[in-house]
Amino acid sequence: MDPAQIVNRVPEGEVPKLRLEHITYRYSIGTPFEKRALDDVSLDIRRGRVTGLIGHTGSGKSTLVQLLNGLSKPETGRVLLDGEDIWREPKEIGKIRFRVGLVMQYPEYQLFEETVRADIAFGPKNMKLSDEEIKTRVSEAAAFAGVAEELLDKSPFDLSGGQKRRVAIAGVMAMRPEVLVLDEPAAGLDPQGRHAIFTGIREYNRLTGSTVLIVSHSMEDMAQYCDDVVVMSHAKILMAGTRDQVFARAEELEAVGLDIPLITRMTLLLIRGGMPLPSGIYTLEAAEEALSVAFGLPPVPPDKEDEGKGGTRSW
Amino acid sequence: MVNISLGQYYPGQSVLHRMDPRAKVLASIIYIVASFLCKNFFSFVLLFASAILLILVSRIPLRIVMRSIRALIFIMAFTAVLNIFWVTDTTAEPLIHWHFITVYTKGLYHALFILVRIVAMIIGTSLFLTYTTSPIALTDALEQLLHPLALLHVPVHTFAMMMTIALRFIPTIMDETDKIMSAQKARGADFTSGSLVQRAKALIPVIVPLFASAFRRADELATAMECRCYHGGEGRTRLRILKYHARDFLVLFALLVLIALLVTINILGARFGWLYTM
Numbered sequence: 001m002d003p004a005q006i007v008n009r010v011p012e013g014e015v016p017k018l019r020l021e022h023i024t025y026r027y028s029i030g031t032p033f034e035k036r037a038l039d040d041v042s043l044d045i046r047r048g049r050v051t052g053l054i055g056h057t058g059s060g061k062s063t064l065v066q067l068l069n070g071l072s073k074p075e076t077g078r079v080l081l082d083g084e085d086i087w088r089e090p091k092e093i094g095k096i097r098f099r100v101g102l103v104m105q106y107p108e109y110q111l112f113e114e115t116v117r118a119d120i121a122f123g124p125k126n127m128k129l130s131d132e133e134i135k136t137r138v139s140e141a142a143a144f145a146g147v148a149e150e151l152l153d154k155s156p157f158d159l160s161g162g163q164k165r166r167v168a169i170a171g172v173m174a175m176r177p178e179v180l181v182l183d184e185p186a187a188g189l190d191p192q193g194r195h196a197i198f199t200g201i202r203e204y205n206r207l208t209g210s211t212v213l214i215v216s217h218s219m220e221d222m223a224q225y226c227d228d229v230v231v232m233s234h235a236k237i238l239m240a241g242t243r244d245q246v247f248a249r250a251e252e253l254e255a256v257g258l259d260i261p262l263i264t265r266m267t268l269l270l271i272r273g274g275m276p277l278p279s280g281i282y283t284l285e286a287a288e289e290a291l292s293v294a295f296g297l298p299p300v301p302p303d304k305e306d307e308g309k310g311g312t313r314s315w
Numbered sequence: 316m317v318n319i320s321l322g323q324y325y326p327g328q329s330v331l332h333r334m335d336p337r338a339k340v341l342a343s344i345i346y347i348v349a350s351f352l353c354k355n356f357f358s359f360v361l362l363f364a365s366a367i368l369l370i371l372v373s374r375i376p377l378r379i380v381m382r383s384i385r386a387l388i389f390i391m392a393f394t395a396v397l398n399i400f401w402v403t404d405t406t407a408e409p410l411i412h413w414h415f416i417t418v419y420t421k422g423l424y425h426a427l428f429i430l431v432r433i434v435a436m437i438i439g440t441s442l443f444l445t446y447t448t449s450p451i452a453l454t455d456a457l458e459q460l461l462h463p464l465a466l467l468h469v470p471v472h473t474f475a476m477m478m479t480i481a482l483r484f485i486p487t488i489m490d491e492t493d494k495i496m497s498a499q500k501a502r503g504a505d506f507t508s509g510s511l512v513q514r515a516k517a518l519i520p521v522i523v524p525l526f527a528s529a530f531r532r533a534d535e536l537a538t539a540m541e542c543r544c545y546h547g548g549e550g551r552t553r554l555r556i557l558k559y560h561a562r563d564f565l566v567l568f569a570l571l572v573l574i575a576l577l578v579t580i581n582i583l584g585a586r587f588g589w590l591y592t593m
Contacts, residue, residue: 071497094503102501109491110498112523122520126503157527171502 015083016044017179017211018068018100023077025063037063039235041077045179045228050205050212052222052243054258055232061215062105064232065183068213069100081179098127101177105184107168111156116147116167119156123175137174144204145170146196162193169197173204180204183215198225223247223261223282231258244280263287323383323445330562331373331447336456338563339443345570346439350432352577355584356424359431365573366438373442383441384434391433398426450482455555472548480536488529495524 025038037060045051055061066072067079070086070093078085086096101123104110113119120141124134142152145166151159156167169185182201186194198214202225205212216222222229223243230240233256239246246253250260250268259265267281267290276294281287292299326332331339353359370380384391402422411418444453458475465471496506499520506517 066497069501071500094505097501097503102498104494104498104501107498109528110495110520110524112520112527122499122504123502126505175502 014047016080017047017082018045018213019043019080019083020064020067021078021080023064023067023074023079025060025067025072025075036235038067038074041235041237043230043237043240045211045213047211048205048209049227050202050214050225051228051230052226053213053215053230053232054217054219054222055238056217056257059232060235061232062183065102065181065213065215068179068181069097069102071097071102098123098175099177100179100181101172101175103169103172103180103182103185105187107171108161108164110168111164111171114155115153116142116156116159117152119167120147120152120170120174123171127175134174137176138170140176141170141174144173144200144207146200162189165189165193166197166200169200176208177210179211179213181213181215184217185214186216186218186221194221201225219253219259220261223264231256243282247282248279323379323441324449325375325379325446327374327447329372329374329447330566331369331442333560333562334443334447334566335557335559335563336448336452337460337557338559338567339448340453340456340460342566342570343440343443345567345574346443347436349570349574349577350435350439352574352581353428353432354581357584358577358580359428361573361576361580362435363431366435369438369442373447375442375446379446380438380441383445384437387433387437391430394429394433395426398422398429402426451479452555454478454482455553455557459557472551476548484529484532487532488525491528492521492525495521 020041020043023038023041024036027033027035027037039060041060041064053061053064063072067074070079073087079087081096081099086093086100111119113122117138120138121134124137129137138152139149141147142149147163147166147170151163151167156164159167165185169182173180180201185201186197189197198221201212201214204210214222214226226243228241229243229246231238231246231253238256239249239252247260247264250265253260260268261282263284263286264280264282267277267287268279271277271279277290281290289299291297334342349365350362353362370377399418399422400416402419402425403417404419404421407419407421409417410420410423448456454475457478458471461469461471461475496504500506504517504520506514506521508514509517
């Protein structure tokens with residue numbers, strides 16, 4: 001497969017939600033410390049889907065993310081939102097930031113208001129919405145991000161790390177952005193916390209129809225929660241496509257030091273060894289099911305763990 | 316590595332870079348004293364020549380040195396103007412006499428002298444210290460030079476440690492400020508428009524988290540230091556042991572020679588009535 005071909009993977013006739021065209025970006029231009037963070041990057045992000053952006057530290061992920069809402073301006077190339085250059089009216093870049101919501105890394109360190117409620121309302125307030133509208137948005141966003149009702153009147157500084165993280169994510173969701181971009185939203189959280197956050201994000205995507213881009217370096221998370229996957233390496237896009245397309249190229253991923261999920265690797269090995277399994281297995285549950293089918297066993301009864309999943313948001 | 320982005324330190328391998336930081340502190344003090352010893356035209360010529368020699372020895376590009384001179388251009392212009400108009404010379408005819416403005420030749424010379432003195436002082440301190448000495452080396456040097464004060468129960472080590480930590484965290488906090496501002500901008504904060512009051516208010520979402528994280532960092536650092544059994548300066552050995560070399564004594568000796576020459580020129584100048592003494 002030609003990588004360039006996969007990068008341009010939007011079906012004919014569909015306008016991508018976000019399109020990057022030949023983007024170049026360097027840091028510390030003209031000093032001995034000059035560094036090329038993005039090198040002629042072109043990419044489409046598909047409308048209404050959850051896309052995962054993965055790559056090593058320093059591969060250019062965070063730089064790329066800051067270009068999407070106009071926090072930084074590409075040196076060359078364009079960023080198109082719904083087919084329109086976001087820098088066409090440089091003075092109107094503030095409006096773009098309401099349409100493309102960005103949750104930066106470790107967002108819990110950006111809380112500042114006296115109450116959680118006021119902090120979540122900061123974005124909508126800047127949008128000059130009515131008080132009534134702000135109220136709806138705050139409770140809606142709190143629900144998506146899993147911030148419990150009784151926390152809303154507490155000081156954000158009294159919350160635990162995981163709670164603060166969710167308040168910060170709610171603060172961006174409250175702007176109801178068409179594109180929600182999250183830079184390592186689950187970094188430093190335990191598995192339960194990760195699951196709760198990603199489930200909330202998927203929920204947001206499903207119920208609002210917005211486009212979501214998640215930056216992460218955990219292949220397991222990407223495999224579990226994303227429709228599409230983009231892999232970056234050394235300031236370039238290495239591959240991009242649906243989850244199945246990307247994980248089918250396990251060897252190439254391993255060559256750049258990115259591990260595919262263990263369960264996927266195992267099933268790929270079993271397939272190579274002649275086992276009649278479907279490819280594209282990313283979770284333990286899927287593997288269980290496929291294996292029982294392969295061995296002709298009765299279907300696995302619904303797991304207790306699965307039942308609990310709906311409730312993990314209250315964690 | 317952190318030092319590199321900090322202040323004006325300009326990495327290099329010249330004699331001045333390799334000098335012991337303590338010797339450099341002493342050298343810059345001697346150099347300032349020298350610049351105040353100048354009394355007449357010839358001593359200022361010598362001072363100016365020595366400043367140029369310093370630039371050549373340090374191998375720091377002239378445009379970099381000019382940067383620090385430019386920073387003080389206003390003060391320099393101000394003092395020069397003061398000297399031109401306020402210096403009176405009872406022994407000579409005024410150069411210009413127009414209404415209340417009188418300018419004497421002596422005034423022009425004095426303005427020139429003052430300019431040379433200020434430029435020499437800037438060059439002396441910046442080449443001996445800021446450009447060629449990393450901030451960490453500088454604090455080390457100050458700690459050791461001020462060590463005698465410990466006898467008077469001045470907590471020299473504590474102050475030096477505080478300074479080192481402050482220097483170490485300047486880039487970190489600048490980075491953090493940048494991040495927080497970006498994050499609030501992403502939520503629609505506007506730092507660039509509106510009245511002064513509005514702009515000041517717009518900074519609250521930056522300042523509150525910044526302070527919160529500075530305190531958090533301080534806390535974490537204190538814990539980390541205690542975990543590594545930090546208990547103040549007593550009995551503490553150093554990673555970078557400062558040692559005087561021949562070059563340090565050579566430079567200090569050269570500076571003493573400079574002072575001797577300046578004093579000689581002053582004495583000769585006074586005896587033979589050389590031009591425009593100060």
